[in-house]
Amino acid sequence: MTQERYDYAVMAHEMATGTLKPDGFTHRAHLGVAYEILSRHEVFEAMAIYAGGLRTLTEAAGVPEKFNATVTFAFLSLIAERMAQASYDSVEAFLTQNPDLLSKGLLDGYFSSDALSSPLARRVPLLPGTGRAGLH
Numbered sequence: 001m002t003q004e005r006y007d008y009a010v011m012a013h014e015m016a017t018g019t020l021k022p023d024g025f026t027h028r029a030h031l032g033v034a035y036e037i038l039s040r041h042e043v044f045e046a047m048a049i050y051a052g053g054l055r056t057l058t059e060a061a062g063v064p065e066k067f068n069a070t071v072t073f074a075f076l077s078l079i080a081e082r083m084a085q086a087s088y089d090s091v092e093a094f095l096t097q098n099p100d101l102l103s104k105g106l107l108d109g110y111f112s113s114d115a116l117s118s119p120l121a122r123r124v125p126l127l128p129g130t131g132r133a134g135l136h
Helices: 008-017 027-040 043-060 069-085 091-097 119-123
Strands: none
Touching (some): 008 027, 008 043, 027 043, 027 091, 069 119
């Protein structure tokens, strides 16, 4: 079993350069790396860096189907929103004050499971909504 990594600034650099390895890249690490990237770049630039790095990571790990544009965009939007509303001393302070981001199912309040698991959601960020027809 691989140990979880907590060196989020280093991991953010690795993600941006396409050298991040999947070992120790837990959900918490996803959030920590997103925080680090968002704290250093304008929001849309940060989203491009993060999404590109995550896509590279999933491809290198042999699981490109795990990349989900909707989940990525939604989490980055939530993190950026919270960062804009308050000041945090560190990633750990941010995560401590926003524990819901660590919860499984956080996006269930925004998206149906069918929408989130759709091929379309994997390719492009969907907006929250119900009753989407033709999700392929």
